[in-house]
Amino acid sequence: MTRHILHVDRTVRLADAAHEGHNRWHPDIKPMACVRDGDEAEIHTRDSFDCQICRSMTGADLAGVSIGRAHPLTGPVFVDGAMPGDLLAVDILDIHAHNEGFTVIAPGFGFLRDRFTAPHLVHWQMADGYATSPQMPGVRIEGNPFFGVMGLAPSKPLLATILEREQRLHDKGGAVFLPDPDGAVPAFDDALRTIPPREMGGNLDIKQLTKGTTVYLPVYAEGGLFSVGDAHFAQGDGESCGSAIETSAILHARFRVLKGEAARRGQKDVSFGNETAPRPPLDPSTRFYATTGTCIRDDGENLSEDLTLATRNALLNMVDHICDRYGFTPENAICLASVAVNLRISQIVDVPNVTVSAFLPLDIFD
CATH class of the missing domain: 3.10.28.20 (Acetamidase/Formamidase-like domains)
Known part of the structure; x- marks a missing residue:
C-alpha cells in the first residue's frame, strides 16, 4: 500500500495554480496523480469560493465575488484498473478542517432565494471541535467535517448526454447552470459546472459523508478520475441558504476498485454507508x-x-x-x-x- 500526498496552496486562487486542480467536470482533464487499488491519499483542498472570502469582508463585499470560480477541486486522481462498469469505493479515513470558515447568502442562489435577496456573510472560528461566530452570540456548532463535492469524471458519451438534457431543462425555464467560461479552470467550452450532483457524484452536499464512511461511485471513464473539494466544517440537512460552514480541509482516503460491481448491481448513481457510526444522524436523546x-x-x-x-x-x-x-x-x-x-x-x-x-x-x- 502506498500513500500519496496531493498538496495545494489554499491561499492562492486556482487560476494561478491550474496544475493543482480544476473547477469544471470533463474527461480530458489531466490527472494530478495516479494511484493503485488499495492505495491511500492525503488530499489538500481550497475553500469552495476559491480564496475570495477573507475575514475583513462584509456582505456588501460579496458583489465582487465570482460564482464562476466556485468549487475548486483537487484532482483528478487516476485509479489504475478502474474501468466503466466498476465501482470505485472511497474509504474516508479522516478529514482535517481548517480553523476558519464562513457562511454566505448569495443573491439568486439557495432554497429560499426569492425571500433572501440581499448578500450576507457570517464569519466562523473553529476551535476544540466547535464553531462560533461574533455575529451569532450564544451559538456553538459542533463540528462534523465532510466534503460537499466528491466525484468522478463523466465519460464522453455521458458528458454529451448531460449537456443535452441540461440544455433542454434550461430551454423549459428550469434552474440550471450551463457551461460558462467565466472563471473556468481549465477552459473547455463543453465542461460541466460543479453546482449540481450527477450520476458520477459531484456536489452531493450529504452531511453523513464523514470519517468512517465509504462512498461507492460508479465509474464512467477509465481510471475513474476522482476529485474532491467544497469542505464543510458543519452543515444542516438541505444547506438551505446555499452554503454551510465553508472552509478548506484535508481528506485522507483509501481507493478500492470493485470490478464489475456497478454493472452487476445496475448501479448508476452514488451510494454510501458507515457501519461504525458512533450515533444515528438524529440522536433521539438530543434536545x-x-x-x-x-x-x-x-x-x-x-x-x-x-x-x-x-x-x-x-x-x-x-x-x-x-x-x-x-x-x-x-x-x-x-x-x-x-x-x-x-x-x-x-x-x-x-x-x-x-x-x-x-x-x-x-x-x-x-
Whole structure:
C-alpha cells in the first residue's frame, strides 16, 4: 500500500495554480496523480469560493465575488484498473478542517432565494471541535467535517448526454447552470459546472459523508478520475441558504476498485454507508425544537404531495421561530438553519398533504 500526498496552496486562487486542480467536470482533464487499488491519499483542498472570502469582508463585499470560480477541486486522481462498469469505493479515513470558515447568502442562489435577496456573510472560528461566530452570540456548532463535492469524471458519451438534457431543462425555464467560461479552470467550452450532483457524484452536499464512511461511485471513464473539494466544517440537512460552514480541509482516503460491481448491481448513481457510526444522524436523546410544513401555499391553495412546498414552509416557520426566540435577523436565522437545522420527511402517505419537519438542535445554544 502506498500513500500519496496531493498538496495545494489554499491561499492562492486556482487560476494561478491550474496544475493543482480544476473547477469544471470533463474527461480530458489531466490527472494530478495516479494511484493503485488499495492505495491511500492525503488530499489538500481550497475553500469552495476559491480564496475570495477573507475575514475583513462584509456582505456588501460579496458583489465582487465570482460564482464562476466556485468549487475548486483537487484532482483528478487516476485509479489504475478502474474501468466503466466498476465501482470505485472511497474509504474516508479522516478529514482535517481548517480553523476558519464562513457562511454566505448569495443573491439568486439557495432554497429560499426569492425571500433572501440581499448578500450576507457570517464569519466562523473553529476551535476544540466547535464553531462560533461574533455575529451569532450564544451559538456553538459542533463540528462534523465532510466534503460537499466528491466525484468522478463523466465519460464522453455521458458528458454529451448531460449537456443535452441540461440544455433542454434550461430551454423549459428550469434552474440550471450551463457551461460558462467565466472563471473556468481549465477552459473547455463543453465542461460541466460543479453546482449540481450527477450520476458520477459531484456536489452531493450529504452531511453523513464523514470519517468512517465509504462512498461507492460508479465509474464512467477509465481510471475513474476522482476529485474532491467544497469542505464543510458543519452543515444542516438541505444547506438551505446555499452554503454551510465553508472552509478548506484535508481528506485522507483509501481507493478500492470493485470490478464489475456497478454493472452487476445496475448501479448508476452514488451510494454510501458507515457501519461504525458512533450515533444515528438524529440522536433521539438530543434536545430539539421542530417546526413542520405541509403543501399549502400562502394564498390557501392546496397542492398535492408537493415535498418542495412542504420543505419551504417548514424552513420559513423555523426562520420565524429563530428570529422570535433568539432575536436574530432573518438573514442570520437562515444561515443558522443552513448550518445546523436538520430536515426530515415525517410522512408522505397522508394525501394530499405530505409533512416535512425542520429540527433545530438546542444544544448549540449556550
